[in-house]
Amino acid sequence: MTDTSASTTLYERLGAGDGIAAVVDSLYRHIIGDETLAPFFEGTDMVEQKRHMALFLAVATGGPNGYRGRDIDAAHAGRGITDADFDRVIGHAATALAEAGVDDETIQTVAGALLPLRDQVVADASAA
Ligand code: HEM
Numbered sequence: 161m162t163d164t165s166a167s168t169t170l171y172e173r174l175g176a177g178d179g180i181a182a183v184v185d186s187l188y189r190h191i192i193g194d195e196t197l198a199p200f201f202e203g204t205d206m207v208e209q210k211r212h213m214a215l216f217l218a219v220a221t222g223g224p225n226g227y228r229g230r231d232i233d234a235a236h237a238g239r240g241i242t243d244a245d246f247d248r249v250i251g252h253a254a255t256a257l258a259e260a261g262v263d264d265e266t267i268q269t270v271a272g273a274l275l276p277l278r279d280q281v282v283a284d285a286s287a288a
Pocket residue numbers: 197200201203204205209212213216228229230231232235236239241245246247249274275277278281
């Protein structure tokens with residue numbers, strides 16, 4: 161976790177599969193503890209959800225490509241997710257990373273990798 165050389169992938173800086181699994185666990189603890197966000201996951205199998213999120217984050221951070229879930233657009237279509245909901249999830253992700261001991265620069269890099277997904281996650285205002 162201390163090697164921040166340019167050749168180290170973000171995936172490795174996060175502690176690879178085990179590190180990401182721990183962050184994802186903490187992320188969903190924060191999400192389910194947030195009364196604004198919890199209702200979105202009422203019918204969700206959280207074990208599968210965590211597994212898919214961890215595999216998705218592995219690919220997104222330069223790790224192995226084991227993600228077999230839906231694409232991000234399809235997974236979130238029709239759920240009515242707002243910009244504010246998206247910002248709350250990113251906030252919880254930053255908290256979960258900080259709690260795992262990830263440094264600020266790396267947290268910013270992870271956030272920078274997730275922010276471009278906003279348009280695929282947030283409901284199209286014209287369709288709402
Ligand atoms: C960068 C932000 C996000 C990423 C990377 C992300 C990633 C994912 C992934 C990988 C899945 C699994 C897809 C599958 O199983 O095929 C998923 C499903 C889901 N996400 Fe997200 N998500 C993000 C933001 C959000 C936000 C902001 C919300 C709502 C507030 C949300 C709510 C959901 C729900 C409800 C599901 C489906 C659960 C189910 O199948 O029951 N996501 N997301």
